[in-house]
Amino acid sequence: MAEFQITSQKLPNNIVAVSMKGFLDAYTYNELEQTINSYFNQSIYRFVVDLSQVEYISSAGAGVFIGAIGVAQENQGNIVLIRPQPNVQEVFDLLGLSQIFKIVDNMDTALKAFKE
Amino acid sequence: MKLKTMPDTINERLMIPSDLKFLGLVRNFVIGVLHQSNKVAAEKQNKIILAVDEAVTNIIEHGYDCQKTGYVDIQIVIDTQKIQVNLLNNGKSFNPTAVKAPDIIEYIKNKRRKGFGLFLIKQVMDEIKYSINNGEKPVKSY
Numbered sequence: 001m002a003e004f005q006i007t008s009q010k011l012p013n014n015i016v017a018v019s020m021k022g023f024l025d026a027y028t029y030n031e032l033e034q035t036i037n038s039y040f041n042q043s044i045y046r047f048v049v050d051l052s053q054v055e056y057i058s059s060a061g062a063g064v065f066i067g068a069i070g071v072a073q074e075n076q077g078n079i080v081l082i083r084p085q086p087n088v089q090e091v092f093d094l095l096g097l098s099q100i101f102k103i104v105d106n107m108d109t110a111l112k113a114f115k116e
Numbered sequence: 117m118k119l120k121t122m123p124d125t126i127n128e129r130l131m132i133p134s135d136l137k138f139l140g141l142v143r144n145f146v147i148g149v150l151h152q153s154n155k156v157a158a159e160k161q162n163k164i165i166l167a168v169d170e171a172v173t174n175i176i177e178h179g180y181d182c183q184k185t186g187y188v189d190i191q192i193v194i195d196t197q198k199i200q201v202n203l204l205n206n207g208k209s210f211n212p213t214a215v216k217a218p219d220i221i222e223y224i225k226n227k228r229r230k231g232f233g234l235f236l237i238k239q240v241m242d243e244i245k246y247s248i249n250n251g252e253k254p255v256k257s258y
Contacts, residue, residue, distance in 0.1 A: 067223075
């Protein structure tokens with residue numbers, strides 16, 4: 001089985017749902033970065049990212065979100081994260097990202113974050 | 117019946133080529149050694165796995181500039197007092213004390229996404245030692 005898998009889907013209101021599975025590290029982060037950049041190139045800046053099946057994240061993986069949220073917010077978008085596992089949440093906490101990213105429990109709440 | 121007891125000291129070693137594709141193997145090695153020791157609390161295990169992953173990544177990306185011709189020799193020693201991880205390599209030397217803690221807000225403003233590895237290592241490990249042996253082999257101990 002591949003170490004990392006990513007899928008994405010356009011939703012109404014110019015929102016993209018990204019779902020990942022596996023290990024997000026310095027070897028695999030590029031796939032996430034390419035996916036996000038491909039939507040930036042389509043002028044789409046609103047993302048809901050399901051982290052519930054991400055088993056591990058290192059700073060390289062978290063760095064993709066750090067690099068992307070500035071671009072998203074400058075273009076009236078945002079990146080909302082759904083249900084990170086405790087060890088993934090811990091890395092976000094250690095980097096001080098839990099105060100910067102909206103982290104929610106489910107897709108409905110994530111989508112509502114774009115209506116606020 | 118004689119019960120099998122854990123040794124007081126565990127000393128395990130893994131050598132990998134300087135290729136990021138082996139990071140998963142490195143993490144599995146660390147997990148295996150930590151489980152073998154049965155002395156490390158679950159909440160600390162992720163921190164140790166993270167620190168080793170970040171350090172090996174730094175060695176490959178900065179010490180070897182991602183050239184796959186080098187090696188990283190990972191040694192983990194666990195005894196009743198400490199867990200020590202030695203990362204031997206012959207990549208370029210580097211001074212970890214010269215690296216400043218990243219300002220996340222500045223990183224976001226400037227769309228920077230790299231430079232958090234050493235910061236994370238310092239957050240989760242008690243001590244970092246760095247030395248150059250025989251003028252050619254930097255050693256990182258955590």
